[in-house]
Amino acid sequence: MKLKTLEISGFKSFAQKTKIDFMPGITGVVGPNGSGKSNIIEAIRWVMGEQSAKGLRGDKMADVIFGGTADRKPLNRAQVIITFDNSDHYLQTDYTEIQIARTLYRTGESKYQINGTTVRLRDIQELFMDSGLGRESFSIISQGRVEQIFSAKPADRRAVIEEVAGVYKYKQNKDKATAE
Ligand code: ATP
Ligand code: MG
Secondary structure (H helix, E strand, O other), X not given: OEEEEEEEEOEOOEOOXXXXXXXXXXXXXXXXXXXXXXXXXXXXXXXXXXXXXXXXXXXXXXXXXXXXXXXXXXXXXXXXXXXXEOOOOOOOOOOOEEEEEEEEEOOOOEEEEEOOEEEOHHHHHHHHOOOOOOOOOOOOOOOOHHHHHHOOOHHHHHHHHHHHHOOHHHHHHHHHHHHO
């Protein structure tokens, strides 16, 4: 599975519709402080179902909508569309290409879509479940998180490594079985 494109409009600092095409290999994003690099990563987490406004450095979810600058009026809608190439069927669906869209209006109205069809948040979460790409996964490590991991207590650090290695799920099952 590969990340193909990301379209951001009205989300955080991206007032204008911005489309990023991901080429094969590693992608690096460079730019001065405050230019929106972290906002790109947050757009990816948001469209994949992030529910915590704090996790997106805001107080409430509407804070992700472009709030205006000195020379640009605030917007009423944030939208992020992400497209994955799923020709290897890594995500368990028949689709070879998956497009997920999330839209939020200032009124609070919100919408999730998979390949153009309106779905529930749950459907998005289910799509990524057990893929290692979910909301709480370690496939996205945000700024500050690295220090947090290295300064953690050994037991907590071990939990992170176990989760990444995919051992955690089995350990939980084992603990459950032992308790029974
Ligand atoms: P650094 O190199 O310091 O990590 P960065 O490139 O990661 O910087 P971001 O944190 O992605 O920068 O972007 C911060 C910018 O996004 C700030 O200028 C902030 O004002 C702007 N921003 C965040 N939310 C909104 C919003 N809702 N509306 C408009 N601008 C916003
Ligand atoms: Mg940053």
